[in-house]
Amino acid sequence: MLNKALTDLLTKMADDELILGHRNSEWTGLGPVMEEDIAFSSMAQDKIGHAWALYNIMEEKQLIGQSADMFAFCRAEKDFKCSHLVELPNAGYDFSLMRHFLFDHAEAIRYESLQDSSFEPLQHLSKKVKGELKYHTLHANAWVMQLGKGGEESYDRMQTALNEIIGLAAGIFEPSKDYEDILIAEKVYPGEKELYTRWLESIYPVLVKSSLNLPDMAGLTPGYGGRQGKHTAYLAPLLKEMGEVFNLDVDANW
Amino acid sequence: MSLDPRVNRLKLGDPTAVIKVEAGENWNVYEVFHQEKRGAHHEHVGCVHAPDPQMALIFAKEQFGRRKKCVNLWVVRSADILAFDSEDEDMFATNMEKTYRDASGFKVMEKINKFKQSKGTTNHVK
Amino acid sequence: MYGGGYIFDEPNNKQLREEKVHDEPEKLAAFEERIARGEKIEPGDWMPTEYRRQLIRLIEQHAHSEIIGALPEGTWITRAPGFKRKLALIAKVQDEIGHGQLLYNAAETLGKTREEMINDLLSGKSKYSNVFNYPAKTWADVTVIGFLIDAAAIVNQVANSKGSYGPYCRALERICYEESFHLKQGQDAFIELATGTPDQKAMLQDALNRWWKPIMHFFGPPDKASLHSEKLMEWKVKMASNDDMRNQFLDTYVPKIWELDMTLPDPALHKNEETGRWEYSDPDWDEFFRVINGGGPCNQERLQVRKWAEEHGRWVRKALMQPTEKHAMPVA
Numbered sequence: 001m002l003n004k005a006l007t008d009l010l011t012k013m014a015d016d017e018l019i020l021g022h023r024n025s026e027w028t029g030l031g032p033v034m035e036e037d038i039a040f041s042s043m044a045q046d047k048i049g050h051a052w053a054l055y056n057i058m059e060e061k062q063l064i065g066q067s068a069d070m071f072a073f074c075r076a077e078k079d080f081k082c083s084h085l086v087e088l089p090n091a092g093y094d095f096s097l098m099r100h101f102l103f104d105h106a107e108a109i110r111y112e113s114l115q116d117s118s119f120e121p122l123q124h125l126s127k128k129v130k131g132e133l134k135y136h137t138l139h140a141n142a143w144v145m146q147l148g149k150g151g152e153e154s155y156d157r158m159q160t161a162l163n164e165i166i167g168l169a170a171g172i173f174e175p176s177k178d179y180e181d182i183l184i185a186e187k188v189y190p191g192e193k194e195l196y197t198r199w200l201e202s203i204y205p206v207l208v209k210s211s212l213n214l215p216d217m218a219g220l221t222p223g224y225g226g227r228q229g230k231h232t233a234y235l236a237p238l239l240k241e242m243g244e245v246f247n248l249d250v251d252a253n254w
Numbered sequence: 255m256s257l258d259p260r261v262n263r264l265k266l267g268d269p270t271a272v273i274k275v276e277a278g279e280n281w282n283v284y285e286v287f288h289q290e291k292r293g294a295h296h297e298h299v300g301c302v303h304a305p306d307p308q309m310a311l312i313f314a315k316e317q318f319g320r321r322k323k324c325v326n327l328w329v330v331r332s333a334d335i336l337a338f339d340s341e342d343e344d345m346f347a348t349n350m351e352k353t354y355r356d357a358s359g360f361k362v363m364e365k366i367n368k369f370k371q372s373k374g375t376t377n378h379v380k
Numbered sequence: 381m382y383g384g385g386y387i388f389d390e391p392n393n394k395q396l397r398e399e400k401v402h403d404e405p406e407k408l409a410a411f412e413e414r415i416a417r418g419e420k421i422e423p424g425d426w427m428p429t430e431y432r433r434q435l436i437r438l439i440e441q442h443a444h445s446e447i448i449g450a451l452p453e454g455t456w457i458t459r460a461p462g463f464k465r466k467l468a469l470i471a472k473v474q475d476e477i478g479h480g481q482l483l484y485n486a487a488e489t490l491g492k493t494r495e496e497m498i499n500d501l502l503s504g505k506s507k508y509s510n511v512f513n514y515p516a517k518t519w520a521d522v523t524v525i526g527f528l529i530d531a532a533a534i535v536n537q538v539a540n541s542k543g544s545y546g547p548y549c550r551a552l553e554r555i556c557y558e559e560s561f562h563l564k565q566g567q568d569a570f571i572e573l574a575t576g577t578p579d580q581k582a583m584l585q586d587a588l589n590r591w592w593k594p595i596m597h598f599f600g601p602p603d604k605a606s607l608h609s610e611k612l613m614e615w616k617v618k619m620a621s622n623d624d625m626r627n628q629f630l631d632t633y634v635p636k637i638w639e640l641d642m643t644l645p646d647p648a649l650h651k652n653e654e655t656g657r658w659e660y661s662d663p664d665w666d667e668f669f670r671v672i673n674g675g676g677p678c679n680q681e682r683l684q685v686r687k688w689a690e691e692h693g694r695w696v697r698k699a700l701m702q703p704t705e706k707h708a709m710p711v712a
Contacts, residue, residue, distance in 0.1 A: 028470055028473050031693065033281075039313060039317075042316045069463060072463065241458050248579070259458055259459070266685065267684065267688060280494045301485050305700035317481060339424060341426075
């Protein structure tokens with residue numbers, strides 16, 4: 001039972017990072033200014049790297065019976081557990097930066113909580129990625145604060161992006177019906193409800209400094225479903241694209 | 255249709271459209287100094303365009319600190335750097351002649367050897 | 381990655397070149413002596429107008445080639461097979477942008493702003509390497525670009541890094557270091573296909589056949605057709621002739637292709653053991669000039685994508701502009 005719960009947790013974490021890493025990597029070469037292009041690309045690489053590390057843990061601990069590559073690039077859509085937030089295609093840079101801000105705070109909070117995890121590989125990984133995530137949130141905070149105060153157009157764009165995706169971002173913390181209790185009891189992690197509270201505490205002060213308004217969270221419907229394998233229409237085509245070359249011949253070396 | 259699925263999602267504009275970047279749109283220039291390890295000097299490695307020092311540091315971290323070993327970075331506005339004119343290089347021209355400032359200007363071993371030799375000739379017979 | 385030995389110059393600038401701005405003869409002599417002694421020129425130094433103009437042109441086109449060069453390979457970012465290839469490809473394309481950044485900075489030390497250079501790229505006034513006006517149709521194209529175009533680029537950039545202009549040499553030193561990773565990851569992926577399944581081999585052969593002509597064009601037209609390179613070589617702006625660089629490339633890399641049992645689509649290609657030079661069929665220089673002048677398969681899309689990026693990034697840049705700041709050029 002614990003193994004199933006661990007697989008569920010690691011899969012959803014890894015799938016989020018894989019899909020968002022892909023979306024963010026699409027900006028490489030197309031960013032608003034070269035310096036930012038480079039920074040954003042590095043963070044996309046980090047995300048894909050974290051996903052790889054998580055799949056590798058599952059492979060090593062025999063939680064999954066296949067290689068990280070096969071698991072990431074040959075799985076059916078319904079077996080993906082990513083949240084809806086990461087599935088959406090890139091719109092403008094306002095959208096991508098706001099998603100980066102909301103997601104990376106959530107990611108940083110989650111890994112921070114895993115520093116005391118009873119599951120040793122996660123504890124180890126969380127310590128390893130701590131510095132990377134520190135940079136990601138530093139970068140995200142700086143941009144959100146600058147753009148929140150960067151004049152009327154910029155402010156409007158950022159507030160609109162926040163309003164549009166905050167509900168989907170809350171969907172990151174969709175609790176898992178079957179596994180939540182055991183993961184908390186076994187001290188693997190503190191559970192989604194607790195992480196959600198910490199996340200709000202983490203993003204709120206930055207939004208205040210940016211003069212952006214956090215919508216009333218109680219009145220929002222969080223974008224749930226992804227953790228149960230129910231996805232937006234955008235995921236299936238992306239998975240097909242990601243696996244296009246690999247699936248020409250899964251037994252070949254690429 | 256582009257061969258690049260990313261490009262197909264962009265909705266490209268009219269190819270004949272005139273797009274111009276305004277002066278100053280790429281912000282200001284900051285020089286970047288890189289410290290490879292604790293105890294080492296910060297060395298100049300290049301520059302970044304950024305709107306302010308904080309963003310310059312954030313950009314410098316990835317453009318100049320993403321590959322090799324790095325423990326710290328400095329940034330400073332290029333406009334704040336004061337340097338000599340390159341024509342003034344002649345002020346330094348005689349440095350190498352002033353051997354009294356340099357270890358190589360003092361031939362200690364020569365003197366010792368000379369002394370030993372002279373001792374050898376006088377005290378040699380015993 | 382880089383644009384090769386060919387530096388495009390507008391035909392009407394020839395006149396400007398011949399008129400020559402009146403450079404003071406004593407200063408010119410001192411400048412040329414300095415270069416002859418093997419010393420570098422730095423941004424604050426006096427330099428002939430023509431030296432400055434040619435260097436801006438060279439470095440700017442090199443920079444454009446990097447950011448446009450990110451596009452054909454970027455085509456495969458979302459589809460690269462497996463984690464290792466995917467991460468390496470994103471990192472490589474990211475490096476191209478990083479190289480562009482370094483090179484625009486080097487060119488700025490000569491007095492032309494980054495914004496002016498970007499505008500000249502978007503308007504078509506300034507060119508970039510022809511090779512990026514060809515499409516990357518399959519995954520195998522990425523391996524051919526990563527291995528062979530980057531190898532060709534290294535031949536050129538190593539030569540240029542010994543040139544006379546300090547900021548350009550420093551940028552190239554860093555670029556060459558990163559290019560060695562590009563070449564290695566390209567070669568690794570190339571070998572994987574060459575030694576793979578029959579379908580993989582066929583895919584690679586097809587890509588090689590399509591890319592061979594642009595690769596032969598990479599170093600620019602034959603020496604006998606290249607104008608005004610004597611002065612540029614004396615000033616150490618141009619460090620080796622087009623034919624010499626092409627020969628060096630063929631000498632190192634053709635055997636590496638042949639040893640993997642891959643073929644090249646030129647039956648005349650061989651090394652003349654007596655002269656030590658490689659001989660080959662005429663690679664259609666008319667096509668080269670047609671593509672330079674906008675007639676290649678991807679010219680329009682490449683510029684359209686760059687325009688999209690500049691246009692959609694504008695609000696971000698403007699939001700952070702500090703109108704009171706006085707702009708300065710990089711100091712070194």
